Amino acid sequence: TQLLEQSPQFLSIQEGENLTVYCNSSSVFSSLQWYRQEPGEGPVLLVTVVTGGEVKKLKRLTFQFGDARKDSSLHITAAQPGDTGLYLCAGRTNNDMRFGAGTRLTVKP
Amino acid sequence: GAVVSQHPSWVICKSGTSVKIECRSLDFQATTMFWYRQFPKQSLMLMATSNEGSKATYEQGVEKDKFLINHASLTLSTLTVTSAHPEDSSFYICSAREGISDQPQHFGDGTRLSIL
Numbered sequence: 001t002q003l004l005e006q007s008p009q010f011l012s013i014q015e016g017e018n019l020t021v022y023c024n025s026s027s028v029f030s031s032l033q034w035y036r037q038e039p040g041e042g043p044v045l046l047v048t049v050v051t052g053g054e055v056k057k058l059k060r061l062t063f064q065f066g067d068a069r070k071d072s073s074l075h076i077t078a079a080q081p082g083d084t085g086l087y088l089c090a091g092r093t094n095n096d097m098r099f100g101a102g103t104r105l106t107v108k109p
Numbered sequence: 110g111a112v113v114s115q116h117p118s119w120v121i122c123k124s125g126t127s128v129k130i131e132c133r134s135l136d137f138q139a140t141t142m143f144w145y146r147q148f149p150k151q152s153l154m155l156m157a158t159s160n161e162g163s164k165a166t167y168e169q170g171v172e173k174d175k176f177l178i179n180h181a182s183l184t185l186s187t188l189t190v191t192s193a194h195p196e197d198s199s200f201y202i203c204s205a206r207e208g209i210s211d212q213p214q215h216f217g218d219g220t221r222l223s224i225l
Binding site (some may be wrong): 048098099 | 113115143145150151152153154155200202204213214215216217218219221
């Protein structure tokens with residue numbers, strides 16, 4: 001079983017639409033990261049959230065860490081084809097980091 | 110920003126061959142390095158964690174004699190897949206972290222290993 005559950009697993013939308021990706025767990029994390037991965041490349045860090053209830057914005061992307069530090073969401077406003085990719089959440093516990101299964105986003109022009 | 114270089118990016122070799130993958134931190138000292146495996150359209154699965162100068166800690170189900178990890182310096186870790194077989198074909202990704210556990214991990218671009 002995944003330590004981190006991501007939903008939805010797949011998402012295909014039209015350019016200009018909004019979307020939200022969820023990352024849930026029963027575990028408490030000291031921090032949580034969101035990554036985006038292109039095919040054949042390594043994940044690229046988008047954001048790290050540390051404090052319960054924290055909200056961070058990165059242009060059209062809004063990240064929120066749950067109050068109990070067990071869950072997080074990524075909201076994209078007015079999605080563009082360049083947002084297409086695999087979005088991974090990763091929670092840090094002790095000395096390592098565990099990844100969710102990922103959300104594969106396709107934004108059609 | 111912190112850069113992690115992974116080499117080679119693509120390997121195709123015959124069954125029974127041993128393959129070495131290098132992971133280098135180019136502009137920071139990587140106290141801890143991580144090796145992940147990723148199957149097509151799946152997430153990253155942690156294989157092992159290595160601290161410089163220490164033996165790697167392997168995740169449950171990962172054969173330490175099959176996947177040899179060496180972290181001999183603060184800028185280099187290697188993963189050797191010994192006597193590789195087709196089922197070892199996968200995308201292998203390393204990441205490196207400087208200092209304490211609160212520091213972010215920086216990922217290499219991965220190595221696609223294909224065993225014929």
